[in-house]
Each structure stands twice: as C-alpha cells, then as structure tokens.
Amino acid sequence: MPSAATAPAAKPAKKALPKPNGDFYQLGEILPPDELALVKQVRAFMEAEVAPVINQYWADDAFPFEVLPKFKALNLGGLGLEGYGCRGGSQKQFGFVLMELARVDPSFATFFGVHDGLAMGSIYLAGSEEQKRKWLPAMARMEKIGSFGLTEPEVGSGTAGGLTTTAKREGDLWVLNGQKKWIGNATWGDVTIIWARDVADNQVKGFIVENKTTPGFSVEKIQHKIALKVTQNGLITLKDVRVPEANRLQAGNSFRDTARVLRMTRYSVGWMSTGCQMGAYENAVAYAQTRQQFGKPIGSFQLVQDLLARMLGNLTACQCLMLRLAQMDDAGQMLDHHASLAKAFCTARMRETVAWAREIFGGNGIVVDSNVARFFADAEALYSYEGTFQMQNLIVGKAVTGLSAFV
Ligand SMILES: Cc1cc2nc3c(=O)[nH]c(=O)nc-3n(C[C@H](O)[C@H](O)[C@H](O)COP(=O)(O)OP(=O)(O)OC[C@H]3O[C@@H](n4cnc5c(N)ncnc54)[C@H](O)[C@@H]3O)c2cc1C
Numbered sequence: 001m002p003s004a005a006t007a008p009a010a011k012p013a014k015k016a017l018p019k020p021n022g023d024f025y026q027l028g029e030i031l032p033p034d035e036l037a038l039v040k041q042v043r044a045f046m047e048a049e050v051a052p053v054i055n056q057y058w059a060d061d062a063f064p065f066e067v068l069p070k071f072k073a074l075n076l077g078g079l080g081l082e083g084y085g086c087r088g089g090s091q092k093q094f095g096f097v098l099m100e101l102a103r104v105d106p107s108f109a110t111f112f113g114v115h116d117g118l119a120m121g122s123i124y125l126a127g128s129e130e131q132k133r134k135w136l137p138a139m140a141r142m143e144k145i146g147s148f149g150l151t152e153p154e155v156g157s158g159t160a161g162g163l164t165t166t167a168k169r170e171g172d173l174w175v176l177n178g179q180k181k182w183i184g185n186a187t188w189g190d191v192t193i194i195w196a197r198d199v200a201d202n203q204v205k206g207f208i209v210e211n212k213t214t215p216g217f218s219v220e221k222i223q224h225k226i227a228l229k230v231t232q233n234g235l236i237t238l239k240d241v242r243v244p245e246a247n248r249l250q251a252g253n254s255f256r257d258t259a260r261v262l263r264m265t266r267y268s269v270g271w272m273s274t275g276c277q278m279g280a281y282e283n284a285v286a287y288a289q290t291r292q293q294f295g296k297p298i299g300s301f302q303l304v305q306d307l308l309a310r311m312l313g314n315l316t317a318c319q320c321l322m323l324r325l326a327q328m329d330d331a332g333q334m335l336d337h338h339a340s341l342a343k344a345f346c347t348a349r350m351r352e353t354v355a356w357a358r359e360i361f362g363g364n365g366i367v368v369d370s371n372v373a374r375f376f377a378d379a380e381a382l383y384s385y386e387g388t389f390q391m392q393n394l395i396v397g398k399a400v401t402g403l404s405a406f407v
Pocket of ligand 1: 114148149150151154155156157158181182183184227228233381384385386387388389390391407
C-alpha cells in the first residue's frame with residue numbers, strides 16, 4: 001500500500017456547471033409572492049406536461065389535447081381580466097405567465113393568448129354587461145374556447161380600412177358574408193369573434209359566432225405551416241351566417257374598438273417573444289455545456305460564449321422593457337404606440353436570439369428533437385402576426401412625429 005506521502009493526489013471534485021437561467025436580472029424577485037407562486041406553478045406544468053410531448057405534436061401538426069384537462073385545472077382562464085369568473089390579477093402577472101408558456105412552447109402560449117386575450121378580451125373590452133355575463137364565465141372555465149377573426153385572405157395589414165367581410169342588418173338579425181384567414185383555435189374551438197364591415201355605415205363591428213352550431217359557418221385547417229404548427233389555424237368561410245343583434249358586441253362600433261383589443265394582445269406578444277428567447281437561450285446554454293468538440297465543451301470557446309452573451313443581452317433587454325410596459329399597463333398608461341414599440345422590438349430581438357441559439361446547435365439545430373428548431377421556426381409567426389414589424393413601426397412613427405405614414 002502506498003504511504004500517505006506517496007499516494008496520488010485525489011482528483012479535484014468536478015466543478016458543477018451553472019444551471020441555464022434565462023432570468024439573469026432576477027425579474028422574478030419583483031413579483032409579489034402569490035404572483036410568483038402562480039408563475040412557478042405554470043413553469044412546473046409546462047416542464048412536466050408539455051415539454052416531454054410537444055416536439056412530436058409539432059412535427060405532426062397537431063394540438064396536444066391530452067394536456068388540456070391539467071391545463072384547465074390551473075384555473076388560468078381570464079387571467080388579467082376582472083370579474084365574470086375570470087382569474088384576474090395584474091397585467092404584470094399575465095405577462096409573466098405568457099412568458100413562461102412560450103419559454104416551453106410558443107404555440108401553446110399562442111393558443112392561450114388567442115383564447116384569453118383576443119377572444120375573451122374582445123368581449124371584455126367591447127361587450128355589454130349582459131354579454132360579459134353570458135359568455136365570459138364559461139370561457140374563463142375553458143369550457144368554451146375562443147378565436148378571433150379579423151384577418152382575411154386578401155386583407156392583413158390593411159384591416160383598419162379594408163375589411164371585405166360584410167355585415168348586413170335584417171331586423172333583429174345580422175347576415176355575415178366573407179372569409180377569415182389564419183384564425184387560431186378555430187378548427188376546434190367553440191366561439192369566434194368575427195369582425196365585419198357594416199354595409200350601412202361602413203364601420204367595423206364585432207360579432208360573437210358559435211362555430212359548431214351556426215349554419216353557413218365552416219372552417220378549413222391551414223396546412224403545411226412551418227411555424228406554430230401546434231396552434232391550429234383555420235380559414236373560416238361565412239356564407240349567409242345569421243347572428244342575432246344580441247351577439248353584436250354592443251360597445252364595439254368602429255375599428256378603434258378592435259384596436260383596443262390589439263393593443264392588449266400586442267403587449268402579450270411582447271412577453272411571448274421574450275419567453276421564446278428564454279427557451280431558446282436556456283437550451284443553447286445546456287447544449288454548449290455538454291456538446292464536445294476538439295476535446296472540450298463548445299461552451300468553452302470564446303466565439304460560442306460571445307453568441308450566448310448576445311442572446312442574453314437581447315433577452316434581458318426585452319424582459320426589462322416588458323416589465324416597464326407592464327407597470328404602465330397596470331397604471332392604465334399603456335397606449336397603442338407603447339404596445340407597438342414593444343411588439344416590434346421584442347420580436348425583432350427574438351429573431352436574432354433564436355437564430356444564434358440554432359447556430360450553437362450546429363447541424364442538430366435543424367432537427368425538431370433538439371429543442372431549438374421549434375423556437376427558431378415559431379419565431380417567424382410571432383414576428384408577423386398581431387401586426388407586422390412594419391405596421392408596429394408605422395404606429396410608433398406616427399406617435400413620435402405627429403405625422404401619419406399610413407396610406
Ligand atoms: C400563425 C399565424 C396566426 C395568426 N392568427 C390570427 C388570428 O388568430 N386571427 C387573426 O385575425 N389573424 C391572425 N393572423 C394573421 C396576422 O395577423 C397577419 O398575418 C398579419 O397581420 C399580416 O398580414 P398578412 O399576412 O396579410 O401580410 P400583408 O399585410 O400582406 O403584408 C405582407 C408584407 O408587406 C408589408 N406591408 C404591408 N403594408 C405595408 C405598408 N403600408 N408599409 C410597409 N410595409 C407594408 C408587411 O409588413 C409584410 O411584411 C395570424 C397569422 C399567422 C401567421
């Protein structure tokens with residue numbers, strides 16, 4: 001036996017590497033304990049239930065209905081909306097939850113954003129007291145899932161003045177005709193807010209239409225998408241669809257009211273695009289810590305660390321911007337141009353971040369199982385929906401110059 005003096009020195013314990021963490025500036029600490037607890041609950045749900053199955057659903061172009069019962073049990077319906085059975089809570093909390101959903105899956109975040117923000121939000125912001133009491137409780141319980149139908153096959157950015165779907169009043173009924181494209185959740189959901197132009201006064205009005213029971217309402221799934229494949233998008237055709245006057249959003253009399261909903265949901269997309277960056281970044285750090293080249297983890301190379309630092313800078317900038325916007329929103333100070341700047345900035349930074357994350361994965365980064373390709377592809381949809389980068393910047397440009405560049 002070698003003596004103590006000649007025994008080989010014990011190998012130093014391998015230093016544990018830090019766990020990838022997309023909350024570098026500890027934003028979570030700003031949340032009150034009850035809000036933080038909910039955010040943690042959402043993270044636990046997404047990591048345990050959605051993360052293990054979502055790549056396959058994405059590859060299959062399918063929605064993970066199997067996780068819905070547990071998701072509904074989180075009781076998130078109506079988050080950020082007060083009363084009518086809604087979960088309520090601050091806009092800050094709403095934003096953090098969206099960020100957590102998108103951190104694991106931007107499609108799942110979109111499904112919830114469309115239901116909670118676009119559909120419930122339309123009724124909440126533009127519905128009468130009676131309409132809110134009638135529709136919101138079941139939607140808050142997620143017994144009825146909502147969609148939002150504004151975009152048309154030939155009219156996307158120009159919806160403010162160019163909607164071709166018509167609404168014609170006939171006594172106590174309205175007759176709707178036209179098509180709506182890209183409508184999230186519409187292939188399987190229950191209720192769609194259809195925005196149409198009243199032929200009498202040329203103003204945009206909103207109508208609550210029940211997908212499954214309304215004659216003349218049909219939906220075709222949009223196939224072959226390369227982004228947000230889990231979210232099911234539909235092409236809706238309305239052929240002499242008749243809805244009662246009671247289903248016309250009573251406080252929505254022009255596109256200004258539609259824009260109030262869009263302001264809220266552009267705020268949401270700011271948070272979701274930040275969450276998408278968190279997911280891509282954390283997965284990239286984990287890969288860089290383990291993937292070996294030249295006998296070392298690639299995370300030990302300077303040029304790889306440079307990419308990670310750039311990604312973290314983008315993501316942290318978006319988090320801080322969104323947190324300030326949340327404060328303004330909670331104080332009732334967020335205007336259209338504030339939400340537009342956030343949507344444009346965060347989605348543009350997201351596009352850079354997810355591309356760098358994919359780059360760190362090398363060839364493996366183009367395979368969906370790698371956990372980065374999905375973020376890379378999904379980012380393209382977030383960048384373009386809820387108003388493109390150009391549209392948001394035109395809204396900001398008008399606010400800062402006082403001059404409208406809209407045609
Ligand atoms: C996955 C996904 C989900 C969606 N979900 C929904 C939904 O649930 N409900 C809904 O109603 N809609 C939905 N949309 C539609 C989305 O909001 C539109 O795609 C978006 O507003 C852009 O419209 P468009 O695709 O028709 O592009 P277009 O308006 O045709 O624009 C094409 C390009 O031209 C640019 N452009 C257009 N006009 C100008 C201008 N004046 N100046 C400079 N550039 C300009 C645009 O910025 C863009 O780059 C969804 C879209 C996607 C992809």
